[in-house]
Amino acid sequence: MPMDFPSVPGTNRRWQWGAVAAAALVLVSAVFLYFFRHSTVPDRPRLAVESQAQILQQMALVQEPPAFVASPAGAGEADRAEEKFQQGMREYSAGSYPEAILRLEEALQVDPENMAATFYLGVCLLMSDQPDKAIAQLSKLATAENSYTHESHWYSAKAYFRKSDLGAARRELEAAVASGGMHAPEARKALEKIDVLR
Structure with missing residues (x-):
């Protein structure tokens, strides 16, 4: 038989805001990684690297x-x-x-x-x-x-x-x-x- 826990007022709301914050963090991280990878300078030809x-x-x-x-x-x-x-x-x-x-x-x-x-x-x-x-x-x-x-x-x-x-x-x-x-x-x-x- 499942156990019922007493509901603490505001707990659901904290979980909801926590989930929203975690989702936002994941989204910001994904956007950052996407732009970071695409903004790196491509490999330059060997001649251009030499002084x-x-x-x-x-x-x-x-x-x-x-x-x-x-x-x-x-x-x-x-x-x-x-x-x-x-x-x-x-x-x-x-x-x-x-x-x-x-x-x-x-x-x-x-x-x-x-x-x-x-x-x-x-x-x-x-x-x-x-x-x-x-x-x-x-x-x-x-x-x-x-x-x-x-x-x-x-x-x-x-x-x-x-x-x-x-x-x-x-x-x-x-x-x-x-x-x-x-x-x-x-x-x-x-x-x-x-x-x-x-």
Whole structure:
């Protein structure tokens, strides 16, 4: 037999208000959770998460400096400039950039028109983290059509990235693309990254 409890006046009313308060709390919590979940920032692409400095550092990196294949000196080529150039290129090939810089500068003192010495001096300066000096050398070759024009634009862009100068890097990359050399595909990709950074 069920037990009847005596009714206390106002108890039903408290239960009713308690139920209403609990329902309101559940409703407010549900609304809060709904908006909280939908207001969070969606996952950003990896490139956008990286800092601009990290991207510039990556773009300034020279994975592998251009190779040099020494040619045997002919009878009339064994002059002082050629000798210094060859010494510099042996140092360059060994990765001894400070020593290579000294020899290439000596070669250019004797023969200032030596385009190969100018180009490789620019690359050595870039590899030695001297972007301003690298640009000064490479720009000598980038202004006129020669066998080093394309690569001079490419490595000048790398030097400008080291200086965080996106505008100048963009101009050099556009010139590298226009010249259609071996770095043109990489230059196009680098231009796309610059667009993301802006």
